[in-house]
Amino acid sequence: MAEDLGHVLDVDDETYVRDIICRKLSADGYTCDQAENAEAALSMLSQGSYECVLSDINMPGMDGIELLRNIRLADRDVAVIMVTGAPDLDGALEAMRLGAHDHLSKPLNLGHLSLTVERAIEKKRLVEENREYQRDLESKVTERTRQLHEANEELRKLFMGSIKALAQALEAKDEYTQGHSERVAEIAVGIGKYLSLEERDVQDIWLAGLLHDIGKIGVRESVLNKPGKLDADEWESIQKHPVLAERILAPIEELSEVISIVRHHHERFDGTGYPDGISGSGVPLGARILSVADAYDALTSKRPYRDALSVKEALGVLDDASGTQFDPVIVRAFMSSTELHMPASETLSRGGNLSSLQDAKYAHGAPPGPFALRPTDQS
Ligand SMILES: [Fe+2]
Ligand SMILES: [Fe+2]
DSSP, X not given: OOOOOOEEEEEOSOHHHHHHHHHHHHHTTOEEEEESSHHHHHHXXXXXXXXXXXXXXXOSSSOHHHHHHHHHHXXXXXXXXXXXXXXXXXXXXXXXXXXXXXXXXXXXXXXXHHHHHHHHHHHHHHXXXXXXXXXXXXHHHHHHHHHHHHHHHHHHHHHHHHHHHHHHXXXXXXXXXXXXXXXXXXXXXXXXXXXXXXXXHHHHHHHHHHHTTGGGGXXXXXXXXXXXXXXXXXXXHHHTHHHHHHHHHTTOGGGHHHHHHHHTTTOOTTSOOSSSOOOGGGSOHHHHHHHHHHHHHHHTSOBTXXXXXXXXXXXXXXXXXXXXXXXXXXXXXXXXXXXXXXXTTXXXXXXXXHHHHHHHHHHTTOOSSSSOOOTTTOO
């Protein structure tokens, strides 16, 4: 059985023209149906599957141009060839403008007829193949993008898991700072959000909060947990933890901003902090925020050498050190954001009082300054 080259619908009000066309196309290997007017053609198109429509332009009732318009309105991909009475250049041009693939003039050249139908069907198939290719490509791109997002998300989770494990490793070593890193991270994020920082910066501040004391892994436990006065060597050893943290985290490229915050979380606004003694806006904003969050959590936590302070007392201490140890803008933001959630009169269950901090301050020889927390206070 010969190959079917395609399904063609011939629309013409003259029976003999339809017969001639269909006989020729059938002989050439096409399946050819006939419609005697445009309405019948639309009905057949809605029921059958055609690759090509050959339509006369001048027909009683709906003419060929209107038929073409209806076919395109129905969004059918079928190739349309208009058959125009000679000379009907305007009709042919209008048909091409409306999306006809080609046009033929009467009287028909039958050899030309087959060639035109073949070309129109080929063009239609190419358009369909191209569209299918595009669709396939789009779905492949969508699928690959989804897989990449999944892989990234997986990596991010692994990465975050490692970070938390690092923070927990530190807290297992220092019994007095359990939960400290997570609390500092949360407080710092609260300040960052209050200041309407970019999502990305808030994320960096959160990570920096989790990791800020990771360098203490390199500090002896006897120093970290020492209840008494720190000697000069011990004090120096504790002061190394921001730089040690930087060395630990340096291999992780994604953490460059976070590392900078971690390195500088013990700088002071007046420039008397460590490790670099930078001041004011020279201290990264994230570090200035972390510094306040760190001190607040340390003050409201129990330490080997003192009880915890109440919220009100801790806020009072921060206020006293605003402009010297801390950036006043950050202290104000923290106070405002804290007041939004917690009345200043409310105390944390950890309790505490200001005099115990002052006792600790003088008893353990903290560095000079209007507000002198021990290194492990703001730790
Ligand atoms: Fe800390
Ligand atoms: Fe620290």
